[in-house]
Amino acid sequence: MKKKIKLSWIYIGAVTVLMYVPIVLTVVYSFNESRISSVWGGFSWKWYLELFRDDNIARALKNSLILAFFCCFAAVLIGTSGALGMRKRKNRLNGVISYLSLIPLMIPEIILGVVYLAAFSFMNLPFGMLTLVIAHTAFCVPYVFMIVRARLEGMDQTAEEAALDLGASKMRVFFDITLPAIFPAAASGVLLSFAASFDDVVISIFVTGASVNTLPVMIYTRMKTGVTPEINALAVFILAATAVIIGIASAIGAIGQKGGTDQ
Numbered sequence: 001m002k003k004k005i006k007l008s009w010i011y012i013g014a015v016t017v018l019m020y021v022p023i024v025l026t027v028v029y030s031f032n033e034s035r036i037s038s039v040w041g042g043f044s045w046k047w048y049l050e051l052f053r054d055d056n057i058a059r060a061l062k063n064s065l066i067l068a069f070f071c072c073f074a075a076v077l078i079g080t081s082g083a084l085g086m087r088k089r090k091n092r093l094n095g096v097i098s099y100l101s102l103i104p105l106m107i108p109e110i111i112l113g114v115v116y117l118a119a120f121s122f123m124n125l126p127f128g129m130l131t132l133v134i135a136h137t138a139f140c141v142p143y144v145f146m147i148v149r150a151r152l153e154g155m156d157q158t159a160e161e162a163a164l165d166l167g168a169s170k171m172r173v174f175f176d177i178t179l180p181a182i183f184p185a186a187a188s189g190v191l192l193s194f195a196a197s198f199d200d201v202v203i204s205i206f207v208t209g210a211s212v213n214t215l216p217v218m219i220y221t222r223m224k225t226g227v228t229p230e231i232n233a234l235a236v237f238i239l240a241a242t243a244v245i246i247g248i249a250s251a252i253g254a255i256g257q258k259g260g261t262d263q
Helices: 002-029 046-053 055-088 094-101 109-122 129-153 158-165 170-199 202-207 215-223 229-262
Strands: none
Touching (some): 002 229, 046 229, 055 094, 055 129, 055 215, 129 202, 170 215, 202 215, 215 229
């Protein structure tokens, strides 16, 4: 029993030191008066004020939000359609199709970035928002597909079959029964996709153009000259926004699971 307690405390200590201590330090040094992050010069809000005055950051934030919106919209359409299609037509290739659909989550991002760069260059596509949307949609689709398919697998089809037997059209059955049942799962997948797209750096570097800059890429390029309290302040905002999005996604997923058990 003592060994188990000791091992658990070692695990908690390792997780705290490796993950949460750097986050706490980032938050603390975002209020640093000194421009040098390693030197504490006193408490100040000025870097947050500088952050709101930075037009380049505002422009990059706008690009990131537009990118996340379009790729999430495309991902929910493609991922949900794929999950519904596999549910209706069951065959031996479903397992293979499901595995292939999840490959973008398994391949390292740097490999995906190189692949997209080569493909877009071969197609002579101008690098910019279009290539960013295509690339981000490709790795966001699996999030929606995986969650919606899991929800569909746990659904009882008797309500849909009864509605069809009573004369309802397939379209009516979808909008009245299927869609409300899978909506929490689709929404959860969209929020996770939004977080993944908004935080992406590696793939975006390979497929973005000179005229389009996303917020994570801008942070990466600015950090080459050193981490300033302004970057720390921006990291705090992104961290808070990502935590909220993931929290909402988890809550929606829990609601969907509760609804599935109630059925």
